[in-house]
Amino acid sequence: MRLALSDWARSDGVTWVFIGKALITAFTALWLAYRLELPQPNTVLVSAFIVLQPQSGQVLAKSFYRILGTLLGLGVMVALIALFAQERVLFLLCLALWVGLCTAGAARYRDFRAYACLLAGYTAVMIGIPATLHPEGAFMQALWRVLEISLGILCTGVVSAVVLPQTSSAALRSALDTRFGDFAGLASAGLAGNLDAERFEQASARIAAEAVGLESLRNVTVFEDPHMRLRSGRLARLNSEFMQLTTRFHALQRLLDRLRQRKAAAVLEALMPCLLEVSELLAGWHGRPLRDADAACLAAQLDDCKRQLAPRIRQARALLAQSCPREGDQLDFATAAELLYRFAGDLHDYAQTHASLATDRHEREQWKERFTPKANALAAAVAGFRCALLVLAGGTFWIATSWPSGATFALTSVLIAALSSASPNPRRLSLQLTLGTLLGASLGFVLTFRVLPHLDGFPLLCCALAPVFALGAFLITRPQWNGYGVGLLVWFCIASLPANVARYDAYHFINEYLAMLLSMGMAVIAAIVILPPNRPWLWERLEGELRMRVVHTISDPLPGLSSGFESGTRDLLNQAYGLSAGRPDVQRRLLRWTFLVQEIGLAIIELRREQAALPAEPRYAERMPWRRAIRAMGRALIRLFAHPGETNRLRALGAVEHAIHATRNTPEPHPPHFDTSPLRRVCSYLHFIRTSLLDPQSPLRERT
Template identity: 35%
Template sequence: MSRGNTGLAFMRRTRWRYMLLGMLRDWVREDAQTLIYIGKVLLACMLAMWVSLRFELEQPRTALLTVAIVMQTRTSMVLAKSYYRLIGTLVGIATSVLLVALFAQERVPFLVYLSLWISFCTAGSIVFRHHQSYAFVLAGYTICIVGLPATLNPGHTFDIAMTRLSEIMVGLACASLVSALVFPQGVGELLRNAVRKRFRDFSRLLCSLNREKLDEPAGQAATLRMASDIFELEIFHASSSMESSHSRAYREQLNMLNSEFMAVSTSFHSFEQLMRRLHTSGHPQVVDSLMVLFAPIQSAVLTHRREAQDELEARQVALTIDALVQRWPTHLNEVRSSLPSTLTDNEKLDFATGAELSLRILSELHAYVHTYASMRKPEKMGISKPRRSPRLGMHFDPLAALLAGLRGGLVFAVMSFLWIACDLRSGIEAITIATIASTLFASSPAPGRTVRQFIIGAVIGTALLYICNFHLLTQAQGFVMLALALCPAIAIAAWFTTRPAIAVIGSGIFIVFFLHIGFNNVFAADPVNFINEAIADLLAIMLAGLFYSLIDLTNDLWSRTRVAQALRELIRDACIQTPPPARAKLEAHARELLLRMGSARRVADAKDKEVVDWLLSTLEISQAVIALRLELDRTDDAIIRSSIDQSLLQLARLFAQPSSTLRRSAITSIAASIEYLQSKAPLGIPNHGQLLTMLHFIHGALLDKDSVLTPIAPLEDSSIPGALRHA
């Protein structure tokens, strides 16, 4: 009994030990990281304040604000953001000095040119992404920090500019130093974990295709989330070059991986759509045969009956796919020979189209898996110079950028008018914070919600400011007491910034708190001025929010219509542009249009469903069109070239101006090309099968009753001859 009790007690102690260790790991992975980040923000702020006071800089709060703005959880992101903040600041200061020199005695022309400059910088923040966008934002509102105070005393413009630059550089240096020396965290492991998760998710999506799933509504959320990861990962790997030369090589591989993932995910979506259409139209034998054909691909991405967890297991998957590529022709012939003899010519063409898409998925998956597997210590695998990856480029709506610039300029102009007309005592601070709000959130996918959170942060920051200015700073004696007075507000704001859903609230607290903290190198507590500044801040932010509501580039019918039109233009370009656009560039363009609008994060919203459907339709059809045109370039038959060119022209007209008439014309023209190809002997045309299957795929997509074309270009069965419906 005693031995049994001893064993039971040992098991209980072991269970408790493992439970405590698990809790400790969870705490280190989550809560400890938050505490470390808050501690680093506090340390960097205190260091910046000490250096600023030590060198008697005019406004230590500018250095503190700089630390708060550039501080990130990852060291390389702090370095990258600091680098681009310095560039933006230098450009903004140089422009301020130039404008003050030109219009020192002319207030109105000076403010007009400042408004134009802010419009330009706001538009630039829309055109560029990530840290480059942030540099434009800095160049915009730095001109308020330097240029507006200089208008009151033009003779001291250079001194003001150099002082602000010195304070900002102190903040950048302190943030970078603390981030690099105190528990430094690189983005390398973060990138690897994100890449691994995306591979697992895609493998799971690939294996989930079965007969039962074809009865369910088409799933979009998983595909779009993985697609949006492509551009979200750019935020991290754009900063990776700040870490090491190995990180820069890893970035090149990641670009290649993104391109290959876009290709294989688009091909899989096309195959899934084809299977749904065949299932809906009643071709069970073809669907069963294609599922048998596709099954080895689904099995190949698994290792030990689960998705590959890392690059090492991906190497095993790569070997399995290598073997599958070698035996694919044999497997295809086996499945083709088992097709029922009762299949019609149209059903045989359906199978050939599915087989062609399966082969494309296998080829693209082969490249994707090999690139992913090679990302495990590439310098030890002989991959010192990875393949050149296609650049994603920049894709944006010029009109949206123009309207964003107009909005930023109008906010500045209206606040400047109120400053002059109402003689606001806190006019400069109000103009500055309005400009910050109108430029900083211009590229946000939901600027209206972002501004509302910023207002909440401003209110909390004002309350903390009141407590700090009139209850804590008045009792502070020496640097230690001063630091203790500031730490609670800094810690609260830093905690908010660690929560992605409410991070903007933390930014609002930081900006309002540090813009109006009651000390420079000399302490001053003025209740009347404090109330004026608080009212002016809230007025300025609400004005920016009002203009975001009036000129909303992300959430109204006009914006969704513009994006849908831009997506249709991509299909038109794929049809008629000479030479045809690169597939990777076109896919990146289509995905980024949606991501800039924010719809990729609102997949479930009914109002965004049409735009999401247009994206998927664009990827599906443009891929087939580009493949068709590449095959057409290898064809010498003039009649075939002329027939397919005419079909592509009709397709381009349809997507340029969708209508029922043009949809019927495109279907008729493509059916005629299919009929002519079927009448030709395949032996006379080397790529006869590829041309036929791509035409058949496009034809089926146009006939699909669930197509996104149907609401704006309805197609009645009675309007299409039966021969064309089953071509």
């Protein structure tokens, strides 16, 4: 019974707790709105439901950005009313421009900052459109809206933090603890040669999504937990180091796969003892949560492993040189050995950073690099244009018809377009919001005209509203039904919630819901017709953005380049993967481009680091032939990834081979080991780029 209750508490129990907290929040906010005699109690409840989230940190973050967006929208709208209150056409044009800019900003950021952008646009419309009818009271209406929104936010934050809180910091620690155990099993299987391609691809997509999600969680916990705030730099560093070690493993795994496809038995046989040493170490951590004390133990194990790995690699290289002296095999071995040794080093750095979380202050907190998300500018502009067009269409229809509910029509179209702009499938979300609103209209009609007239007192009102609110909260907890829940709760509160003085007017009620449903239908049509994001035009642009990440690794400044490359590549993949849901062929092609970009981008970054750290000796000078050959290779790679094609691939391949030849023919007095010879390390990275360009399964070959 105890185990069953524990399982229930972690699954369905979380849902029921959320529903209970939603009811407490709604009725507390509604009672205060009635008690304080606020003009629009429905605004208080709408704010409470929009901010409501399962985790208290998400509530606080969303509340903070909602207040910022509300104040910004308030300031803009007061200025617009002061300038254009007498001219509705100019007012609507400026309003459409402002809302379009805000929606484009929301599509650009795609996190809680996006929510601030949405609220800046939505608040301007919510205050501005009714204020055009009575501009003399616009300023007082704006103040009332701010008070109502603030009350809803306050109620939600207090209930979320006090009543059975589900903290974001706990979710973050759980994600950190379990993430490494899953990756350890994946890496152990890959190094031992037991990782199939399908599992590798699925894991790569999941790891990219986890990296983006972990960064969002880290930003949320800053608002909630002071202990996590003290560790914010280390958490950012931990996520960056995890992305780097997964990229290193991916590069090593791809190289090993190519060696197995070529049946390079001698190289694989020489490498196997080194691979198994790291694989067996990671196998012991498969499925285990990595807590702070465990991370310190893992760091000690990896430190011993690194000390033993270097002489073992030298010994294996000597044996390979005797049994198979071919230059190509020697380069393959050197490149794989370099990647393996660096992979062990990345694991060691990650374990040390994880172990440092045990203390409040640590030197590893000093981390300047940050997660750098990437968004497609054209997609953001299209979302803003779509929303601005809906504002103009709704406002024009309102002016032309003088419909009493025209303000609701225009306001709802903005809300729908703004909420759906950040969705990968705006048509689906708009349709869900419409159906949820239709359900709210049906329930609202029955409650307003058949139930509420027979009730007396606030407790009975709560009993009548509780089933509707509970149903909406339940739908919100299910990702596939979230739109239905938002549509039900938000528009039920807007049109069906009784004000301080109840109004039983069926004509007004039907007009309001008719305006909402018509504007939602218009938003659905706009989402279908005006460049929906889950279509090939955006997939291809995101694919182009992925390829350009290689160009940035060649041309951008070196400080912060690695973190920006890792985070930007994963964010683009995560976006593209979500937008192409239901199209496994598109997802597979995007994954293959991501693999190629990560491989070559990592090698270029390491090449640039090696060149930046070279000693001031004549053989390493900028004018040396091998340095000039590497620069020529960079220009050829820029042409290749900007314009993929067989001609550019062959040109880039020739440039890489020339750089390898020039590097190998440059004399160096240091011992020929990768831990002492910079040119040997440079040569291994050049050879890795060469193997990527020669890969028969590369998407560059598909372009041919």
